[in-house]
Amino acid sequence: DTEVTQTPKHLVMGMTNKKSLKCEQHMGHRAMYWYKQKAKKPPELMFVYSYEKLSINESVPSRFSPECPNSSLLNLHLHALQPEDSALYLCASSALTAGEAFFGQGTRLTVV
Amino acid sequence: DQQVKQNSPSLSVQEGRISILNCDYTNSMFDYFLWYKKYPAEGPTFLISISSIKDKNEDGRFTVFLNKSAKHLSLHIVPSQPGDSAVYFCAASGLDSNYQLIWGAGTKLIIKP
Numbered sequence: 660d661t662e663v664t665q666t667p668k669h670l671v672m673g674m675t676n677k678k679s680l681k682c683e684q685h686m687g688h689r690a691m692y693w694y695k696q697k698a699k700k701p702p703e704l705m706f707v708y709s710y711e712k713l714s715i716n717e718s719v720p721s722r723f724s725p726e727c728p729n730s731s732l733l734n735l736h737l738h739a740l741q742p743e744d745s746a747l748y749l750c751a752s753s754a755l756t757a758g759e760a761f762f763g764q765g766t767r768l769t770v771v
Numbered sequence: 772d773q774q775v776k777q778n779s780p781s782l783s784v785q786e787g788r789i790s791i792l793n794c795d796y797t798n799s800m801f802d803y804f805l806w807y808k809k810y811p812a813e814g815p816t817f818l819i820s821i822s823s824i825k826d827k828n829e830d831g832r833f834t835v836f837l838n839k840s841a842k843h844l845s846l847h848i849v850p851s852q853p854g855d856s857a858v859y860f861c862a863a864s865g866l867d868s869n870y871q872l873i874w875g876a877g878t879k880l881i882i883k884p
Contacts, residue, residue, distance in 0.1 A: 663814075683874070701860055702815065702860075760872065762816070765814045
């Protein structure tokens with residue numbers, strides 16, 4: 660199993676809503692990531708979890724809140740988002756923080 | 772300051788011919804380089820990587836070449852197929868990026884029938 664599974668695939672939310680994005684991998688990877696990608700741009704790193712501990716937060720606004728319940732799961736809790744937060748949110752995992760990362764298919768988020 | 776540069780936003784290649792995608796980097800501390808392929812509205816797919824101790828790595832139709840003195844790497848796809856049409860991202864990592872991936876801007880490859 661070399662998959663990273665993200666749910667939902669699409670999400671439309673209002674600026675007052677609270678929602679969560681979910682990510683799961685069963686490759687035994689101990690590093691997991693959240694990226695944000697806007698159209699025609701490279702992925703932009705948001706958070707890195709290493710051994711279920713947050714190791715990097717790239718100055719992401721507090722309306723994005725990551726959570727790593729166990730070594731296979733990664734969540735991203737969303738609250739009071741802005742329309743400019745609309746983007747493709749990608750989860751990735753890797754065996755270590757060095758080396759190739761495997762990406763999920765992403766959640767297309769639209770904030771209205 | 773962009774540490775990883777892909778200077779060609781797009782590239783058009785005839786089906787069956789060789790596609791060559793280029794990437795330059797400025798940080799001599801990078802020691803691992805990767806190529807990802809991305810279709811619209813999907814996550815990037817890992818293609819091939821190379822460590823700085825090598826100058827070439829091959830996997831099927833894909834070959835990556837690394838020229839450390841020129842701080843340049845390239846991805847060769849031979850022969851090019853219609854399914855290769857996608858955006859290709861070069862990424863690099865090293866000790867002083869805490870081994871996080873530093874991405875290029877991407878090159879859109881279009882394979883013409």
